[in-house]
Amino acid sequence: MKSFPIAAIGRALVAFAAWAMLAAVLHAGVAHAVQASDSDALSLIITYQTAPANRPALRRELQQSTARELARWKHDGRIRQYSLLFNRYADSDNWDALAVLTFATPDDLYRWRTIEQARPAALSGKALAVTASIHTTPVDMKRTVARDAQSPNAVYVVIPYKTLVPEDEYEKYADGYVLPQFNGWMDEGVLSGYALYTSQFPAGRPWNAMVVLQYRNETALSAREAVVARVRERLKSNPEWKAISDSKTNVRTEEQVVIADPVAVDQ
Template sequence: MTMMAVMSMFSPLSTRRPTVTPGECGVAAARIREELCSAGLELDVRMCRPNRATSVIVAAESGSRIGGTKSDPRSRSDQGQHAVLSDQAALIQRTLDGTSMKPISIRAFGHNLAIAAVLAGALHTSAASAVEPSDNDALSLIITYQTAPANRPALRRELEQSTARELARWKHDGRIKQYNLLFNRYADSDNWDAMAVLAFATPDDLSRWRTVELTRPAALSGKALSVTTTIHTTPVDTKRAETLGTKSRNAVYVVIPYKTLVPMDEYEKYADGYVIPQFKGWMEEGVLSGYSLYTSQFPAGRPWSAMVMLQYKDEAALSAREAVVAKVRERLKNNPEWKAISDSKKNVRSEEQVVIADSVAVNQ
């Protein structure tokens, strides 16, 4: 697979072309080298015609050169992404007000690997942009763990001391995009004791997770596995998610599984029209700091097909839940679309057992 990242070091809307010295280009080259080497890439950076460069095109590639004619059996989605980014590169070139420039050449050695280098501050610029996958439909795994009541302290201790550390390392290495590790605050034999939610940036990243499973099944250490009785791993899509971006050590998580009773596309319309407006209202009221809606990719035989995770700011916010729910629903009655769904009383989903959990480790 060949991928590339294209970023403009100067705004195309700028009418004044900055003067760039060879020394500044050397600094930019060093910044590029530092950013990509930190991701484990070997590379060669060549700065060409620095005095006339008003944009930087950064490409991380394997298998073919950008603009070359070498055959590359990419998938249709990769070909489409390559074409879009090529168009972006051409657009940047056209906005250089007649200035010609040769791009930076970067050869990355790695297997099916591409990276977008963010170079804030280089060459008199304050920001750079990179193409990021949407949070919607992000590939994720929801893993739940159960242990005997007597082993709950041992499992939590191992999650805190080992699993949380490994998740942070895998996030840093780019194996996972986000993670959330929760622990059920109550002993409950009918429910899970711990849950990990792992998000991946691409299907390839999710596929590579199997290499972790070979040595640390379900991301657990040997000690954690020795006290774990059951593990359930569910591939899911992150359909809707929003967070205020604030992290609180006192956050409380409410995890609600559902069985959907209608086709998934119909359920998503229901969620957008009825459920999500309530979540947003709770955030406006100051009790909720984030929410996520997941749907199972393979729901047959599973105990749930959709799951909602709500992050309350603290215990006081959770205690105000019922009052806030009633207040927001009363306000939403003025929304004709929401009221129509509320009045229809159509059976769309059935709620399963709710779990109240605390965070062991989180990187959102």
């Protein structure tokens, strides 16, 4: 029988261990692989505001009418996916409801105008009667990890930003600094999905980038600060992430955060 030197066997074992470690890392990455959207999937982000006294009526009409219509439009192929959220708290400085509608093609977005003519911003007549203001922002869905549409206890955190750098630089910042944190939160089990949007026509808008985070439940949301600190500490071992963290470059300013509950979500 042919013998093999101990050193050669040792080198082979080291090489195999390195390969196994790389495979494990790649497998972990696939578990929540970030999807760059197809040609920057076209979406509309619509916000609705009502008087505090009309919040129950607006929510009821969204549940009974708008949610049903969104499901029908998706079934008919008019929209690809949707999220309909309601601000947990009355807040006159912010929206009461938010809809994110994503379209498969530019033609589908163009055809949306026929729905707008009959149901402005996808609302019924009763919902429109109690709605004080509507803002519709055409956006591109830049990055996403699919959210759990069936989660009954999900809590959404919606964060608008004003970016201070060109869009391509902001995307690099998001890929190198922001998304690794989101993925870390998913590894910690508190986050079940997220999406990053940028405005197509940002001039004059109060924000030009928006992040929608889906937390698994209230317990996960309450652990947010501890998880953020833990993940950031872990990411300090990543040279790329640490370089961005240490640069202190002003890339964006955070606007008012909204905690919201799902009315209807179909991803």
